[in-house]
C-alpha cells in the first residue's frame with residue numbers, strides 16, 4: 466500500500482491541486498469556485514494556480530472566496546498536491562512535475578499518445594482517465610457533456626457558414642414565410658447527433674437524422690419534433706440525401722475504431738455548391754473522406770465548392786459552458802476520490818475503477834497496453 470493511501474485513510478483529508486491548462490488554446494478549467502466550495506466543505510484543502518480559471522471567466526478572488534489558496538506557479542501546485550485535477554492530458558513540460566503516488570484525474574487519451582503513456586509509467590503516478598470512466602450501460606459519463614456541447618455547436622457553426630460571405634450557399638436555416646427552410650442531414654444519432662437535431666429543429670430546419678441502429682431510430686422518432694425525419698443509414702440513402710442537403714453533420718462513432726467514410730470524395734460532386742459539412746467525428750478520423758482536423762483559428766477549407774468545418778476540439782470555443790458542463794459531471798467523482806482516496810473509491814465503484822489506466826509504473830487498462838504492445842497488469846492487483 467502506498468503512502469498516499471495510508472495518509473488519506475487516516476485523515477480523510479486530501480490536498481487537491483488545480484493547475485492552469487497550458488495546452489494551446491485550452492481555456493477550460495477542471496474545478497469551478499463552486500467545486501472548490503464542495504471540496505472545502507468536505508474538509509479538503511485546495512490549491513489553485515493563479516489565473517487557472519481566467520479563460521472560463523473565474524477570477525483568483527472567486528477561488529479564494531470559495532476557500533482555495535492561490536499559488537503563483539504550476540510547479541508549486543504539483544509539488545504540494547496529492548491529487549491533481551485537470552482537463553487535458555499533461556503536456557511535456559508537466560511530465561517532470563508529476564510525482565510518484567500522485568493521483569492525476571483528467572482526460573488522457575493514452576492509446577493515441579505513446580510518449581505520454583511512457584512518461585506516466587515513469588512518473589509512477591496514479592492516472593485516472595475521464596474518458597474511460599464507464600457506467601454499467603457502457604455509456605461514458607465524462608465524455609457525454611462534451612458531445613452535448615459539440616452537437617449543439619455543430620448547428621450554430623453550420624448555420625453561420627451557410628451565409629454567403631463565409632462561403633455557404635446563402636441559405637437561412639429556418640427559412641421565412643413563403644420560403645422553405647434549409648435541409649440538414651445528420652449522420653449518426655448518438656449524443657452529438659441528437660443534440661444537433663434538437664438545435665436544428667428548434668431553428669425550424671428540415672432535419673433528417675440517420676443511424677444504423679433501428680432501436681435508436683425508434684427512440685429518436687419518439688422524442689424529436691415533427692420536423693425531424695429518422696432514416697436508416699446506408700450508402701443508398703446517404704447518396705440520395707446529400708444531393709439536396711444544405712448542411713451535413715457527421716457524428717458517427719464506432720467505439721474503439723476509426724470512423725467509417727460515409728461520404729467519399731467523389732460524392733462532393735453530387736452536392737450543391739455552398740453545402741456546409743461539419744464533421745464532428747473528425748477526432749476519430751472523420752466520417753467524411755475529405756475532412757482533416759482544423760483549428761478554431763482556421764476552422765474551414767473548401768473542396769469542390771463544399772465548405773468543410775472540422776475542428777477537433779469544438780467545445781474549446783465555448784469554455785464557460787464547457788467548463789460548467791464538464792465539472793457538473795466530474796465533481797461527484799472528484800469528491801468521492803478526495804473523501805475515500807483512490808483505492809477505497811475504486812474498490813467500491815466500478816465506474817471509477819474503469820477509469821484507472823496507469824498505477825505506479827504499470828498499465829492497468831488493457832486497450833492501452835495492447836495499443837503499444839506493452840505489459841498489462843490487472844487493476845485488481847492494486848485494489
Ligand SMILES: NC(=O)c1ccc[n+]([C@@H]2O[C@H](COP(=O)([O-])OP(=O)(O)OC[C@H]3O[C@@H](n4cnc5c(N)ncnc54)[C@H](O)[C@@H]3O)[C@@H](O)[C@H]2O)c1
Nearest residue numbers: 612615653654655656657676677698717718746777778779
Ligand atoms: N470535434 C469535437 O470537438 C468533438 C467533441 C465531442 C465529441 N466528438 C466526437 O463525435 C463523435 C460522436 O460522438 P457521440 O458521443 O455522439 O457518440 P455516440 O456513441 O453517442 O453516437 C454515435 C452514433 O453513431 C451511430 N453510427 C455508427 N455507425 C454509423 C453509420 N454507419 N451510420 C450512421 N450512424 C452510425 C451509432 O449507432 C451511434 O448512435 C465521436 O467521434 C466523438 O469523439 C467530437
